[in-house]
Amino acid sequence: MTDGKKKGRPRILFFDLNETLLDLSEVRESVKNAFEGRNELVPLWFSSLLHYSLVATVAGQFKPFDEIGISAMMMVARSNGLDLSEDRAREAIQPIMSAPPHPDALPALKRLKDAEFQIGLLTNSFQKVMERQLENAGLAGMFHINLSVEEAGIYKPHRDIYGWAASRVGKWPDACMMIAAHGWDVAGALWNGMRAAFVARPGQELYPLAPVPEIVEPDLEGVANRLIEMGE
């Protein structure tokens, strides 16, 4: 990527959904309750979910993100001596369907649209879950294109997913920018030719073994400001 390209506006912005646009606090609360109040197991559950999403990817055993989340919940429960049925785990993950947007999400998306940015979505949620999530969060219709990894058969940050997303909008990766609150997503985008912006939400960290993205801001308002400042 040349400096010249870096200074111009990305042709399209791909937003991550879970935790970047959507606030998963209610899911975390619900999962905490399934873990009998053991709050320290919630980040372990989310990390296991991410680990097993990639297990599914590398092993060629692609399954829905929420199903993997249920399995990961049961494993974390069992390994900590808790009795958690599959039904109870399935119930505990349900609030992911109705996660509200972070307060900065809709204003930032609107400002970017007003500034004539093309905006898309690239999420690990499967198609139907993504649609319900967008509908419930009041974000349906905000994007030029909604891409779920389900269509590609691999989870982020597989090297092929970023090029695939770019090709779906008829662009090269370096004309696209991934905007995410996860170090691994930003890293995957950068390693595979996309530009990236990191939303440094509380508890989120960049991956030390990856390049630093050109934009690092505490919230989407900051990211939108930096993008709008960029010339054409």
Add this chain to the structure above:
Amino acid sequence: MTDGKKKGRPRILFFDLNETLLDLSEVRESVKNAFEGRNELVPLWFSSLLHYSLVATVAGQFKPFDEIGISAMMMVARSNGLDLSEDRAREAIQPIMSAPPHPDALPALKRLKDAEFQIGLLTNSFQKVMERQLENAGLAGMFHINLSVEEAGIYKPHRDIYGWAASRVGKWPDACMMIAAHGWDVAGALWNGMRAAFVARPGQELYPLAPVPEIVEPDLEGVANRLIEMGE
């Protein structure tokens, strides 16, 4: 895999190293100290290490397991408001080089060798780390072949790693058995044609979305018993 094949002895047993043969309690203690005594962050660190080993694999950015471990430690520390330097993290992971064997490891390996099983090693540790680990644990020379994922350029449980290991010993995957204390490793082996034995050490769980292995025992003594019972 036919029932007939299942009932006979595997031609070769591939043992996982970390946590299956080696006891990582001292590493966990050392990492806990780096986390200022916050024990609940240690499983989160290990899960993040596994997650990022697969991030490295899917993103085509293969890095040593211990380097990923150091990065994961720094991320977990930062996201929990702890100040941890890279040097301190590097120091904290050092005990992984001198992890002692679980008490059941050497007796089980010896019994299996006496019973004329071929035994090999298939580990996520890189070559030099693996060699130091085996030497320090008194396990060097126990295996017909020591395979590190470093040679393959992908971490377990990538679908290609099990077929690669089998080919390195001139066998088809279904003539090999993976023996591991991790649900994801056993799952990867089974999904990709190997047989598998799960060592259900405390805190370890099978992955609910994978087939159940033919052997599930609480320790390596139990696994060895089950294998030795098998006819030729």
